[in-house]
Amino acid sequence: MSVTPEILSLVDPTVAQLKRRQIEGTKDIALSISQLLMRVISTARWTNPYDLIKIIRKVGTILISAQPKEVVVGNVVRRVLALIRDEIETEATSSSTTASASKDTPMMSSMFSLLSTNNNDSNSEIHHQSKKQSSDLRSIIIQGIRDLIDEISNVNEGIESMSVDLIHDNEILLTPTPSSSTVLQFLIKARAKRKFTVLVTENYPNDIARARKFVKTLAENKIETVLIPDSATFAVMSRVGKVIIGSNSVFANGGCLTNSGVANVVECAKEHKTPVFAVAGLYKLSPLYPFNREDLIEVGNSGKVLNYDDHKLIDNVEVITNPLYDYVPPEHIDIYLTNVGGFAPSFIYRIVLDNYKTEDTNLE
Amino acid sequence: MSAVAEKADTKDQPVKQVKKPEASSAEGTKKLSGKELKELKKLEKAAKRAASKEASGITPEEQKQIAEQKKQKAKEAAAAAAAAAQAHATNTNLKKQLNQTLIKDKAAQKKIPALFSHLETREQRNASSPSISHIVHPEILTLTLKYSTYKIVGSMPRLTAMMKAFKIVIRDYETPANTTLTRNLTGHLSHQIEYLKSARPLSISMGNAIRWLKQEISVISIDTSDEMAKEILCEKINDFIREKIELSDQLIIQYASKHITEGSTILTFGHSQVLEELFKYCAREQGKKFNLIIVDSRPLFEGKKLLHNLIDTTIGDDTYGQVPITKDHIRVQYTLVYSLSSTILEDVDCIFVGAAAMLSNGRLYSRVGTGLIAMMAHSRNIPVLTCCESIKFSDKVQLDSVTTNELADSDDLAQDQDLKKPPQKKSFALEQFLKAKKEAASDETNNNNSTNTNKNKQQQQKQKQQQQQKDEENKADEEPDVPLKDWRTTPNLNILNIMYDLTPPEYINKVVTELGALPPSSVPVILREYKNT
Amino acid sequence: MSSFNITEAYLKFLEDDPDLTMPIAAIESLVTMLRVKQPSTSSELINLVKSNIEVLKSSISNAISLSAGCDLFMRFVLRNTNLYSDWESCKKNLVENGELFVQRAKESRFKSAEFGIPFIKDDDTILVHSFSRVVYQLLLLSKKEKMIRFRVIVTESRPTGKGYHMAKLLQEAGIPVELIVDNAVGFVLHKVDKILVGAEGVAESGGIINHIGSYQIGCLAKANNKPFYVATESHKFVRLFPLSPNDLPEEINKLIASQVPSESNTDVALNTPLIDFTPHEYITALITDLGVLTPSAVSEELIKMWYD
Known part of the structure; x- marks a missing residue:
């Protein structure tokens, strides 16, 4: 069952929005994609759930190609696919009488796949889904997506509850990601019980407006705030107790993609042995592995770096780039704080494996 | 009131x-x-x-x-x-x-973050009060203004300008009665220097030069006439500028140019006079073609200045016209400090940074942001070289950037400035004048209110209209994209604008001076040799 | 019953099929042994397997991957006999489908190579140490299927000299190759974009056991910020946890007393070990048929396998 024009017409507005960058921010993108998938599942018709999986994969490919550097799109699609696959498995185990041997083993190492003789390719033979069961499946999946939407919207609550334990009194914190609402909530929640100072880097030229709003909000919440230029990071780092960063997406190896300028700060912190916390909602974790840095980084308006009005300079300069993102390798981060708990970067792969299925890593 | x-x-x-x-x-x-x-x-x-x-x-x-x-x-x-x-x-x-x-403004409190509260802020002094000017030489007044508005920035330019101004001051100096030149001139100069300091604190090189000058003044024998003494001093200052600045730069450039090979990629941060000369020398005199990455930072945007100067340097004969060296010899890439880690440092062969001072414990005191670049280069095994004349060497020891530093005006960061120009400073006198005018105007309306207690309705309405107009004017003044306009009055909010930072010696590979190339740990050796000669 | 010499069978398997890796050959020979001996009870089966494994391990030098394969087989047998009621059919499966394992093993090499292809980009210079079939497969695939243009620098890898073999194969595949002496790795390292090595065995911590010289290269890579990738199959995960590069059990690490070169006049003997251990801090990623793993993911796999 391929993707019908009906489904395509549902998907198109979101694709257009993604292409025109009308949706900003990972959270909003995640929410709109999940709502779109909910609509797609309600309207799609399928005879067996594997067709549904194929449809979602195709839709996912279309969405990802709308904004290829935005990792969250793929994450949400894969979460939904994992949901569907889980549902199918639970139904299969409940409906089939003879449990296949491999399912009984508590922790089956995948290394045994070399020697095992169980054929796992018999999945597509389960054709006996009746219509009644398929509509049940639909409503179950939609409920699952609703839960996912709830989770995405409430991601900050989970994270900020950990803030009081991690921040002490009279500490000086540094945050180079003022565009992260998660970090903002995190700090405000901690202020209720602790008194500390926050240094915020300016993030010129890309995020400077958001940085200013951020410092204003922090000051209004009675947090001592200091705005520093990006170049002063090394100078103040000896006095900083902790660095808190927000991330755009987290990869399976524990590295993450953040706004540009953060990698400098984090490297500085490493040199001074200052701990670095990264906050990320669960929907930001991705099963992808960052093979090549250059492919991940999106490039923005060079005019922000050197104004196009400055034609004398522009005429004589060969290259001006304005990278929007930075890749931070896993060795530079000490703890990831997610709404399901805190983890070391070396353990992220496990969380990823828990929430996504390996078959879905490649959607093509 | x-x-x-x-x-x-x-x-x-x-x-x-x-x-x-x-x-x-x-x-x-x-x-x-x-x-x-x-x-x-x-x-x-x-x-x-x-x-x-x-x-x-x-x-x-x-x-x-x-x-x-x-x-x-x-x-x-x-x-x-x-x-x-x-x-x-x-x-x-x-x-x-x-x-x-x-004029003390009660409303403007001293707003510095607690971390740096031990540093002096840039409280601007009244630059042109008539009661001062008859002590301070007009040349010094001009210089002070230029310093405080960042028209002259950088250790060497400031030093050169200061020495030239001193020459003029010495020429115009008249020894008052009952004293001699050797005794009085030092004091006279001290006044000027006090005044200069109100613009920006003295740099290490300026401090060393002043010490030298005072030494020279004190060794002039009492028998020489004033005219002779002034001549001698001016000569000495000329020699000083020539030796310590111009010739030193030439030697440094000759040595450092060996590190710029054909086709190499060099990275530099901000603007340093000797480095600018170095690049020009390699492109023009040596005819090398290389890539130059200029890293710039807010709020001073000195990299743009470097770029302007390089563009203004031209090569070529008159038949084909003058071509700026940036067109064919130097391939320039311009970036800001935040994008360092992603792609910039991949291919860099060598990094050149300028210095404000070299401290005795091997640390480099330079424009804020240098430490960041040196650290990132170090972790990628890219060599970092400093070109530093020996006049910039200092006896001080310092361990981090917070102990001693220079705090610049925080409003430079609060304003969304035009990228083309360095921070625009309204002179303090002008600001006070405007403020006084505003107060006078509001005084008037208050007086009107208080004196005319039995106003007609018309007059009241007029007042209201005036008030509304004023409010609208104020709103028009408020720029929507400067949300931090009133940061001074917002409690808990601070803006930090420091000028310098300290780079540890392990991040610097080589310090190139006119006495040769040294590792950063050898700075006290040079200082000692100097003291002995 | 004919005397079944497991070592002979093992060596014969290796001889017959040069593409076979040691652990698979070991498993094949154990399976053949089962076919020959036909144990009737589970305890007899277990004892038989145990004793044969010991014989095999003691007779072959440099037997890290060999012991990995044997351990894997042992675990599998034990687990099957403990948990499954119908181990009889399982055993039958094992015995009858010997071919299948060989096929699967070759496939796993192919799968590892496939996972590793995204690491190689145009204009890359890759440093390779000694000879590894997985690495060769990876490079071959990148060249033939994906048409990626890159060049390779191979170390000589004394004392075995396997680097020459690798260089020859790569040249035949049309990949530009350069051979260097082992001591020149530091000299060329700044030109290199990434380093790719195979592994004889993967330890519990995620570190690898590989031909001598791998540890040196790992250290240099870390000091120069170059990524160090290891390509291997998952059946080489072994239950060892060495603490230092020379902390390997004696029997495994047989030294070779090599002949003194004729030019030198000394009587000093040249003793060199054949393998060393590279700790996990020096490894950026492990490319296996299970995907790209971080060193901590490896421990998890091993824990799962040995979990009782």
Whole structure:
């Protein structure tokens, strides 16, 4: 069952929005994609759930190609696919009488796949889904997506509850990601019980407006705030107790993609042995592995770096780039704080494996 | 209303002035506490007299002027005292004068973050009060303005400009009666330097040069005539500029140019005079073609200055016209400090940074952001070289960037400035004038309100209209994209704008000076050799 | 019963099929042994397997991957006999489908190579140490299927000299190759974009056991910020946890006393070990048929396998 024009017409507005960058921010993108998938599942018709999986994969490919550097799109699609696959498995185990041997083993190492003789390719033979069961499946999946939407919207609550334990009194914190609402909530929640100072880097030229709003909000919440230029990071780092960063997406190896300028700060912190916390909602974790840095980084308006009005300079300069993102390798981060708990970067792969299925890593 | 404020100010001043001498000058003159107490008592008497005079109708301004003139005359009449003491006295006198002319704005509190509260802020002094100008040479006044508006930035340019200004000051200097040039000129120069410091603190190179100059002045024999002495001094200053600045730069450039090979990629941060000369030399005289990555930072955007200067340098004969070296010899890439980690540092062969000073424990004191670049280069095994003339070497030791630094005006960061120009400074006098005007206008409306208690409805309406107009004007003034316009009044909010940072010696591979190339740990060796010669 | 010499069978398997890796050959020979001996009870089966494994391990030098394969087989047998009621059919499966394992093993090499292809980009310079079939497969695939243009620098890898073999194969595949002496790795390292090595065995911590010289290269890579990738199959995960590069059990690490070169006049003997251990801090990622793993993911796999 391929993707019908009906489904395509549902998907198109979101694709257009993604292409025109009308949706900003990972959270909003995640929410709109999940709502779109909910609509797609309600309207799609399928005879067996594997067709549904194929449809979602195709839709996912279309969405990802709308904004290829935005990792969250793929994450949400894969979460939904994992949901569907889980549902199918639970139904299969409940409906089939003879449990296949491999399912009984508590922790089956995948290394045994070399020697095992169980054929796992018999999945597509389960054709006996009746219509009644398929509509049940639909409503179950939609409920699952609703839960996912709830989770995405409430991601900050989970994270900020950990803030009081991690921040002490009279500490000086540094945050180079003022565009992260998660970090903002995190700090405000901690202020209720602790008194500390926050240094915020300016993030010129890309995020400077958001940085200013951020410092204003922090000051209004009675947090001592200091705005520093990006170049002063090394100078103040000896006095900083902790660095808190927000991330755009987290990869399976524990590295993450953040706004540009953060990698400098984090490297500085490493040199001074200052701990670095990264906050990320669960929907930001991705099963992808960052093979090549250059492919991940999106490039923005060079005019922000050197104004196009400055034609004398522009005429004589060969290259001006304005990278929007930075890749931070896993060795530079000490703890990831997610709404399901805190983890070391070396353990992220496990969380990823828990929430996504390996078959879905490649959607093509 | 303003009169009351000023009376209160004069009362506050004695307290402030006790503190002021403790923020000591570069010369390190020590203040005698006895003298301070005397000054204190004098000022209290002066305040009382001022109050009584005000009652008799003389404005505070005139009072001050009369008082100052009296004081000055008294001081200059007491010339029998030792030259040092006299210089000392006129020094404090100058400071007092400067302070008295300072219009204290109660609303503008000293807003620095607690981390850096031990550093002096850029409280601007009144740049052109008439009562000061007859002590300070106009050349120095111009120079001070240029420093404070960032027209002259950078250790070497500032030093060169200062020495040239001193030449003019010395030429115009007239030895007063009852004293000799050797004794008095030093004090005279100290006044000028005190005034210069009000724009920006002295750099290490300027401090070293001033020490040298004072030394030279003191060795002039008493028998030489004033004319001769002035000639000698001007000659010496010329030699100094030539030796310590121009020739040193040439030697450094010759050595450092070996590191720029054909086709290599060099990265530089901000603007340093010697580095600019280096790049020009390699492109023009040596004809090398190389890539240059200029990293720039807010708020000064010195990288743009470097770029402008490189573009203005041209090569070529007259038949084909002059071509800027950036077109064919130097391939320029311009970036800001935030994008360092992603792609910039991939292919860099060598990094050149300038220096404000080299400290005795091998640390490099340079523009803020240098430490960041050096650290990132170090972790990628890219060599970092500093070109530093020996005049910039200092005896000081310092471990991090927070202990001593220079705080610049935080408003530079709060404004969304035009990228083309360096921070625009409204002169302090202008600001005060505008403020006074505003206050006067609001005074008028208040007076109108209070005097006309039985107003007609028409008049009331007029008042309201005026008020509304003013509000609208204020709103129009408020730029929507400067949300931090009122950061000074927002509690808990601070903006930090430091000028320098400290780079540890393990991040610097080589320091190139006119005496050769050294590892950063050898700086105290050079200082020692210098002291012996 | 004919005397079944497991070592002979093992060596014969290796001889017959040069493409076979040691652990697979070991498993094949154990399976053949089962076919020959036909144990009737589970305890007899277990004892038989145990004793044969010991014989095999003691007779072959440099037997890290060999022991990995044996351990894997042992675990599998034990687990099957403990948990499954119908181990009889399982055993039958094992015995009858010997071919299947060989096929699967070759496939796993192919799968590892496929996972590793995204690491190689145009204009890359890759440093390779000694000879590894997985690495060769990876490079071959990148060249033939994906048409990626890159060049390779191979170390000589004394004392075995396997680097020459690798260089020859790569040249035949049309990949530009450069051979260097082992001591020149530091000299060329700044030109290199990434380093790719195979592994004889993967330890519990995620570190690898590989031909001598791998540890040196790992250290240099870390000091120069170059990524160090290891390509291997998952059946080489072994239950060892060495603490230092020379902390390997004696029997495994047989030294070779090599002949003194004729030019030198000394009587000093040249003793060199054949393998060393590279700790996990020096490894950026492990490319296996299970995907790209971080060193901590490896421990998890091993824990799962040995979890009782």
